[in-house]
Amino acid sequence: MDYILEGFREALKLLISFDKEVYDIITLSLFVSTTATIIASLICIPLGIHLGLKEFKGKRAFSRILYTSMSVPSVIVGLVVAIALSRRGPLGGLNLLYTPKAMIIAQTLLVTPLILGLTYSLSKNRGKEIEKVGTSLGAGRGDIIVLTIKELKLDLLVNVVTAFSRAISEVGAVMIVGGNIKNRTRVITTTISMMNSMGDYPMAIALGLVLLLMSFVINSLIYTYSGED
Amino acid sequence: MEISVVNLKKYYGEKQVLDIEELTIEKGKITGLIGPNGSGKSTLMNIISGIDLDFFGTIRYDGKPLDRSIYMNMTLVFQKPYLFRRRVYENIEYPLKVRGMDKGERIKKVENIIKRFEIEELREKKAHRLSGGESQKVSLARALIFEPKLLLLDEPTSNIDPESIKIMEREILRFNQETKGTVLIVTHNIEQSKRLCHNIIYLENGKVGYLE
Ligand SMILES: Nc1ncnc2c1ncn2[C@@H]1O[C@H](COP(=O)(O)OP(=O)(O)OP(=O)(O)O)[C@@H](O)[C@H]1O
Ligand SMILES: [Mg+2]
Numbered sequence: 001m002d003y004i005l006e007g008f009r010e011a012l013k014l015l016i017s018f019d020k021e022v023y024d025i026i027t028l029s030l031f032v033s034t035t036a037t038i039i040a041s042l043i044c045i046p047l048g049i050h051l052g053l054k055e056f057k058g059k060r061a062f063s064r065i066l067y068t069s070m071s072v073p074s075v076i077v078g079l080v081v082a083i084a085l086s087r088r089g090p091l092g093g094l095n096l097l098y099t100p101k102a103m104i105i106a107q108t109l110l111v112t113p114l115i116l117g118l119t120y121s122l123s124k125n126r127g128k129e130i131e132k133v134g135t136s137l138g139a140g141r142g143d144i145i146v147l148t149i150k151e152l153k154l155d156l157l158v159n160v161v162t163a164f165s166r167a168i169s170e171v172g173a174v175m176i177v178g179g180n181i182k183n184r185t186r187v188i189t190t191t192i193s194m195m196n197s198m199g200d201y202p203m204a205i206a207l208g209l210v211l212l213l214m215s216f217v218i219n220s221l222i223y224t225y226s227g228e229d
Numbered sequence: 230m231e232i233s234v235v236n237l238k239k240y241y242g243e244k245q246v247l248d249i250e251e252l253t254i255e256k257g258k259i260t261g262l263i264g265p266n267g268s269g270k271s272t273l274m275n276i277i278s279g280i281d282l283d284f285f286g287t288i289r290y291d292g293k294p295l296d297r298s299i300y301m302n303m304t305l306v307f308q309k310p311y312l313f314r315r316r317v318y319e320n321i322e323y324p325l326k327v328r329g330m331d332k333g334e335r336i337k338k339v340e341n342i343i344k345r346f347e348i349e350e351l352r353e354k355k356a357h358r359l360s361g362g363e364s365q366k367v368s369l370a371r372a373l374i375f376e377p378k379l380l381l382l383d384e385p386t387s388n389i390d391p392e393s394i395k396i397m398e399r400e401i402l403r404f405n406q407e408t409k410g411t412v413l414i415v416t417h418n419i420e421q422s423k424r425l426c427h428n429i430i431y432l433e434n435g436k437v438g439y440l441e
Contacts, residue, residue, distance in 0.1 A: 138328060
């Protein structure tokens, strides 16, 4: 039991003393996952709304494929990106493997189906009415998409945060394309997993606490905000 | 705008809800559409407004088929009003915004219509928090603001108190007289149809009969 308590004490020390390594890891985690979530959102929110509203052939099959791809395992995404970026791969010339950029690419691909699927489903269920009213008031295609985003902004925000949570808490993709290189591509989850296998608990616990705290803060923010409106 | 409907058939699954051989809505007039619940009135309004495109038959607007410029010149006030999650003022302003009108002119028009509808006290309220009747008033104001050539009203005064009905009827009449805009209005209130309408169309089981 003692070593657990000791682990927590050391973990708190690391956090309170603003240990540089720990905070660099946290910063990189936030940077990679935030960037990936923003890129995916900018593309997938307008696209998801458009596809949700539009009637097209094979829409049912499309829905099924999209919903299935939402839960693609992160190691698979990591593997695909790693192969594409490897020296002999089609994008090998970019020299991106084992860099934060590669990690952003992998996480963007990871959350793309998630944000697209959630937005699509929201737009399919709730967007039709907004589209009808907008159309009858003279809104064009672009106006309708902007209008729908504004009308559903809280639900969309929840979706974006869900995607961010998935990104920041996944290990597989960032591990494979980032390589968990000290001072370069080490993020919260890859560090925890490595420290754990080395039996070095304080840093793992410290980072685990930070991860928990982040998801707690994010969720309460959403909860408060959605209660307001 | 004159509307002519020819051989209109509408199905929901197997069930036929509209079967209209021929129907003309006279230009510049107020036409009442009456009929029992479920007779197809809202369905017809949705089709004429271009929101429901899933039907058989032909509809012409001043002799022309539906296109973007016709969409821009007509509007439907829904039986269940849907206001955007923003302030009342911004709701009413919306049709002017999508038409690219500049801010000064928008403000003038919105202020003017708010005054005419006597809804100054709703101006800054969040529209999705309004009562049913308040929402209907705002949604009529939002439809009239851009002076459409065709105004489709689906039971616009069903939740409204007598005082407000007077205001809304006055504004519908004023719209028709001042702009010569065509109006098609669904109502269950015979007195109201007498006060407003030049013509009455009677719909039953999806079929049309004319009344004097
Ligand atoms: N989306 C739908 N799917 C299936 N059936 C529908 C749908 N919308 C309407 N109907 C049916 O079509 C018929 C006509 O409906 P509609 O809403 O046009 O009637 P209405 O004349 O407007 O009635 P009310 O006076 O109650 O508003 C009804 O039998 C209704 O049940
Ligand atoms: Mg109806």
